[in-house]
Amino acid sequence: MKRYVFHRILQLIPILLIITFLSFGMMRLAGSDAVLQRMENTGMAASQEVIQAARAELGLDKPFLNQYVTWLGNLLRGDMGTSYISGQEVFPTFISKLPATLLLTAVSIILTVLVSVPLGVLAAVKQNHLTDYMIRGISFLGNSMPNFFVALLLMYFFAIRLGWLPVISREVSLQHVILPAMTLAIAMSAKYLRQVRATVLDELGRDYVAGARARGVKFTVILTKSVLRACLVTIITLLTLSIGSLLGGTAIVESIFMWDGVGKLAVDAINMRDYPMIQAYVMWMAIIYVCVNLVTDLSYQALDPRIRLGGAKT
Numbered sequence: 001m002k003r004y005v006f007h008r009i010l011q012l013i014p015i016l017l018i019i020t021f022l023s024f025g026m027m028r029l030a031g032s033d034a035v036l037q038r039m040e041n042t043g044m045a046a047s048q049e050v051i052q053a054a055r056a057e058l059g060l061d062k063p064f065l066n067q068y069v070t071w072l073g074n075l076l077r078g079d080m081g082t083s084y085i086s087g088q089e090v091f092p093t094f095i096s097k098l099p100a101t102l103l104l105t106a107v108s109i110i111l112t113v114l115v116s117v118p119l120g121v122l123a124a125v126k127q128n129h130l131t132d133y134m135i136r137g138i139s140f141l142g143n144s145m146p147n148f149f150v151a152l153l154l155m156y157f158f159a160i161r162l163g164w165l166p167v168i169s170r171e172v173s174l175q176h177v178i179l180p181a182m183t184l185a186i187a188m189s190a191k192y193l194r195q196v197r198a199t200v201l202d203e204l205g206r207d208y209v210a211g212a213r214a215r216g217v218k219f220t221v222i223l224t225k226s227v228l229r230a231c232l233v234t235i236i237t238l239l240t241l242s243i244g245s246l247l248g249g250t251a252i253v254e255s256i257f258m259w260d261g262v263g264k265l266a267v268d269a270i271n272m273r274d275y276p277m278i279q280a281y282v283m284w285m286a287i288i289y290v291c292v293n294l295v296t297d298l299s300y301q302a303l304d305p306r307i308r309l310g311g312a313k314t
Contacts, residue, residue: 008294008297009294012290012294015286015290016283016286016287016290019282019283019286020068020072020075020279020282020283020286021068023278023279023282024067024068024071024279025064025068027275027278027279071276071279075283078091079091080094080276080279080280080283081276081279081280082276083269083274083276083277084272084273084274084275084276084277085269085272085274085277090276090277090280091280093265093277094262094265094277094280094281094284097260097261097262097264097265098262099172100172100259100260100261100262101246101247101261101262101263102247103172103174103177104177104180104181104184104246104250104254104259104261105243105246105247107174107177107178107181108180108181108184108185108188108242108246109239109242109243109246111181111182111185111189112184112185112188112189112192112239112242113239115185115189115193116188116189116192116193116196117196117235119135119139119189119193120135120192120193120194120195120196120197120199120200121196121197121200121223121228122135123135123136123193123197124196124197124198124200124201124204125200125204125223127201135193135197136194136197138190139189139190139191139193139194140190141190142186142187142189142190143187143190143191143194145186145187147183147184147187147250147252147253148252148253148256150183150186150187151179151180151183151252151253151256151257152256154179154182154183155167155179155256155257158179159179165178165179166179168257168258169257169258169259169260170258172260176259177259179257180250180253180254180256180257180259183253183257184246184250184253188242192235192238192239192242195234195238196231196234196235199231199234199235200227200228200231203226203227203230203231204227208226209222209226209227212226236296237296240292240293240295240296241292241296243292247262247288250263251263251264251266251267254267255267262281262284265277265281266278266281269281
């Protein structure tokens with residue numbers, strides 16, 4: 001296990017370097033200039049000399065490779081640069097948005113688990129019954145609606161019509177996170193519900209289930225102690241991948257509800273061509289997905305002893 005973890009960590013280094021290089025290059029090839037974008041947003045009219053001076057101050061007049069090497073060297077020293085738009089340091093600004101994203105991620109995952117796992121198991125147990133058809137119909141409906149449409153529906157009914165929840169999120173709190181979390185949970189639950197159902201059905205058709213029922217073991221015992229445990233690998237995989245995407249910020253939902261998280265920060269940075277902030281977001285996303293995949297692989301062995309990662313001995 002230790003050797004496997006060590007090898008996986010070593011593999012992360014070239015992956016992260018390639019991601020940073022490609023993202024850095026694509027931003028520079030985007031066809032727009034950060035200096036011109038900032039001046040357009042502020043309504044400033046500047047001469048070509050002022051523009052060239054501003055580009056030189058930001059280091060944008062240097063060759064691409066020199067810019068990348070300088071940025072990478074500063075990153076390795078813990079300096080992610082200064083925002084082109086706000087003039088503030090990137091790292092503290094980015095860190096200040098993480099509490100909102102972490103809260104949104106936690107609440108969304110909890111709601112998804114509470115909805116998708118019980119309903120998925122119930123649909124599998126009641127296969128081809130009315131309950132199964134109703135649950136699958138709801139999942140199809142939830143899967144067909146895009147996030148922005150679900151967000152507007154929830155906002156209309158719970159915030160405007162009933163007045164139970166705020167329309168726009170003004171602070172990082174449980175009351176303000178409910179609507180964006182429900183929006184994300186509805187989409188994820190609709191998708192995962194069907195996968196949980198299929199996984200449970202597959203396990204219920206195994207020989208060990210038939211043997212246990214033939215020996216007189218209660219079905220609830222078989223379901224809770226054997227079937228659900230065997231399904232944990234699939235469920236954990238789905239949830240960890242969702243955690244990765246949620247920690248990266250969900251730009252559409254955060255923008256609709258004005259939830260001040262990482263996703264909204266990334267959208268604002270892209271619109272303003274704030275290269276250092278965009279690069280920080282790309283690094284955050286790369287690290288998240290690499291770490292989530294590593295944790296997922298390691299959890300397989302703890303959940304299912306039949307799985308041997310890379311043939312490593314424990």
